Amino acid sequence: MSFKEFSFDPRIGAGIQAVGYVTPTPIQQQAIPAVLKGRDVLGTAQTGTGKTAAFMLPILQRLTQGPRGRVRVLIVAPTRELAEQIHQDGVDLGRRTRVRSVTVYGGVSRNNQVNALRRGAEIVVACPGRLLDLAGDRSVDLSHVEVLVLDEADRMCDMGFLPDIRRILKLLPAQRQTLFFSATMPQEIRELADSILRNPVTVQIGEIAPANTVSHALYPVSQRLKKKLLLATLEQTATGRVLIFTRTKYRARNLARDLERQNYRASALQGNMSQNNRQRAIDGFRNGRYDILVATDIASRGIDVSEISHVINFDMPDTVDAYTHRIGRTGRAHQTGEAFTFMDQGDEPLVRQIEKVLGERIERRRLPGFNYGNSAQERPTQQSRSSQRQGTGSKRRQNRGRGGRKRNAAPAMSNRN
Numbered sequence: 155m156s157f158k159e160f161s162f163d164p165r166i167g168a169g170i171q172a173v174g175y176v177t178p179t180p181i182q183q184q185a186i187p188a189v190l191k192g193r194d195v196l197g198t199a200q201t202g203t204g205k206t207a208a209f210m211l212p213i214l215q216r217l218t219q220g221p222r223g224r225v226r227v228l229i230v231a232p233t234r235e236l237a238e239q240i241h242q243d244g245v246d247l248g249r250r251t252r253v254r255s256v257t258v259y260g261g262v263s264r265n266n267q268v269n270a271l272r273r274g275a276e277i278v279v280a281c282p283g284r285l286l287d288l289a290g291d292r293s294v295d296l297s298h299v300e301v302l303v304l305d306e307a308d309r310m311c312d313m314g315f316l317p318d319i320r321r322i323l324k325l326l327p328a329q330r331q332t333l334f335f336s337a338t339m340p341q342e343i344r345e346l347a348d349s350i351l352r353n354p355v356t357v358q359i360g361e362i363a364p365a366n367t368v369s370h371a372l373y374p375v376s377q378r379l380k381k382k383l384l385l386a387t388l389e390q391t392a393t394g395r396v397l398i399f400t401r402t403k404y405r406a407r408n409l410a411r412d413l414e415r416q417n418y419r420a421s422a423l424q425g426n427m428s429q430n431n432r433q434r435a436i437d438g439f440r441n442g443r444y445d446i447l448v449a450t451d452i453a454s455r456g457i458d459v460s461e462i463s464h465v466i467n468f469d470m471p472d473t474v475d476a477y478t479h480r481i482g483r484t485g486r487a488h489q490t491g492e493a494f495t496f497m498d499q500g501d502e503p504l505v506r507q508i509e510k511v512l513g514e515r516i517e518r519r520r521l522p523g524f525n526y527g528n529s530a531q532e533r534p535t536q537q538s539r540s541s542q543r544q545g546t547g548s549k550r551r552q553n554r555g556r557g558g559r560k561r562n563a564a565p566a567m568s569n570r571n
Contacts, residue, residue, distance in 0.1 A: 157211075160186055163218045165250035166211060173246050179204035181359045186212050188355040189333060196347050197335045199359035206243045209303050209333045213277070214248045216301065222254075223274035225294065227301045230280055230322065232309040234259040234429060235436060240305065241279045253277065258294070260284040261429035268293045282310070282318035289325055296325045307336040307343050308475065316342065323350060337482070338475045368465075368481055368491045370516045372505065379526065380468060380496050381409070385416060386524050387466070387494065388446075394463035395439060398448045399480050401469035409468065410448040420446040451476055459483075467495040474507050 157170050157178060178186065181199045188195050189212035199205060213227050220226070231237040234257075241257045248255075256270045258280035264287070271278070271294050278285075278294065288294040302323075304310070310319060334347050334354070347354075375383050388396070400406045403424040410422035421435040421444045439447040440459050451471065462484045471477045477495075484491025495516075497505060509515055520526070 155183060160190065160211070162211065162215055163251070165218065166214050166247065168250045169214075169247040170211070172249070175207070179208075179359075181205055181357055182208045182211075184357045184359070185209065185355075188357070189213070189331075190215060192331055194331060194351045194354040195333045195335075195357060196351055196354040197333070197357040198337065198339055199357070203359055205305070205335045206240055207247065209305075209335065210240070210244050210247055213301055213303075214244070214251055214253060217248075217253045217276050218251055221298075222276060224298045225271075225275060225278050225296060226298055227277045227303070228280065228296060228299045228322075228326070229277065229303040229305060230282060230285070230310070230319065231305050232281065232313050232315060233306075234261060234281060235432070236306060237279045237281055238433070241277075244277055244279070255279060258284050258288060259429075260287075264288070264293075282315045282322060286318060286321060289322075296322075297327065299326050299330055301331045301333065302326060303333045303335070305335050307334060307346070308338045308340060309479070311340060311342050311346075312475075316346065319346070337478060340475075368484055368493050370481070370493045370512065371495070371519045372516050373494060373496050373519055373521065375496050375498065375526065377498055381412065383496060383521060383524060384409075384466065384468060385413075386521055388418065390521065390523075391464065393445075394461040395459055396446045396464045396466060397439075397459075397462050397480075397483050398446060398466045398468050399471070400448060400450060401472075403450055405469070406448045406450050410446075413446055413448070418446055419444045420448060423447055423449040425450060451480070463491055465491065465493045467493070470495060470497055470501040470504060472504075474504070474511055477504075477508050478511075 155178060157167065157175060160178075162170070180203070181197060182204050185195055185197050185205075185208040189209060195209075197205060197208065209229075217226060229237075229240055231240060237257050237259050241255050244253070244255045254273075254275040255277040256267065256275040256279070258267050258271075258278055260281065260283050264284065267284070268288065271288070285294070289296060304319070310316065332350055332352075332354075334351055336343055339347075373383060373387075384398070398409065400409060403426050406424040407422045407426075410420045413420035421438055423432060423435045423439075427435070435444070435447065438444045448468075465481055465484045467477070467480060471480055481491075481493045484493065505516065
């Protein structure tokens with residue numbers, strides 16, 4: 155089917171065409187008709203399958219009619235990065251409609267947000283804490299909200315936002331449409347959904363696991379050799395953008411610095427950074443200034459970069475859900491991706507849980523030519539590194555992704571989550 159079958163306003167159709175969407179994803183095919191009819195929706199699907207457009211497009215359709223200048227739609231997200239992504243998707247898809255959207259989150263000046271709200275907006279995309287602050291001093295009026303969207307609800311549970319969500323619900327009209335989207339459905343989230351949704355349409359696409367466009371591989375290695383294995387892997391692998399996950403802020407910062415010293419275009423993304431620096435890192439990764447982003451789990455949701463060809467778990471995540479969300483940063487919008495995980499012996503119990511969700515054993519690999527037995531493995535000389543950069547390194551920047559996709563090649567469809 156095509157997006158034309160939804161009979162969107164021509165201005166929205168122009169936005170769909172402008173962003174390059176061609177065919178609705180499965181969750182869009184099932185969710186959009188229900189949202190257009192005003193039904194509550196409980197949507198679960200692997201990350202990267204197009205959930206944002208599944209609710210944003212019918213919301214824009216609603217907003218083409220009715221009053222302007224007051225908050226009619228509230229979208230709540232767990233992180234600043236995801237809030238910005240949703241906001242930008244709304245701006246891109248609704249540019250012709252003149253629907254206005256405002257982001258509300260902490261870590262930046264509240265004055266700019268208050269001023270934007272005073273100028274009038276129909277959509278507010280917010281993180282819970284700052285939204286409650288602004289509601290407390292009456293800087294935002296939520297009494298006219300017609301549609302509530304809770305996006306990545308499971309992540310909000312992980313981050314301890316459920317009490318804030320319940321406080322926000324008390325500020326909204328009882329008569330509203332509620333759209334509830336989550337990649338996983340733990341018990342707390344299931345109970346919240348049951349309490350706020352009215353006769354919802356349930357949309358579940360596949361199992362709650364990484365998308366099948368991603369291949370997985372484990373690299374057993376000791377902690378002391380991880381950094382050397384990472385450098386050797388990057389030398390041998392033709393990639394597009396590479397997202398590397400670490401367990402701690404300290405390690406993310408230091409690993410990004412070490413990669414820069416090896417002449418890679420790398421940046422860190424971790425919670426101690428200011429919001430401006432975090433956004434600068436994401437924007438640089440998206441526009442090609444950086445080839446590599448080293449991040450903590452703050453980045454496992456909300457990064458929407460279509461050319462992430464590889465996710466590398468430098469450290470094993472804490473849970474299966476965290477693995478799912480990390481890996482969901484690649485293999486998006488029908489593109490393929492690869493997930494490499496460096497594991498030591500202590501990671502084996504979690505690996506077995508991940509394999510159970512995937513329904514198959516993950517391949518164990520050894521990197522050809524890498525010395526696993528010598529922690530004092532000799533580093534290549536500066537001259538040899540330079541020649542490698544001119545060989546495999548420069549090739550890595552030109553031959554982007556699997557199948558020879560170049561970095562600047564435009565995908566046929568960039569349908570984002």
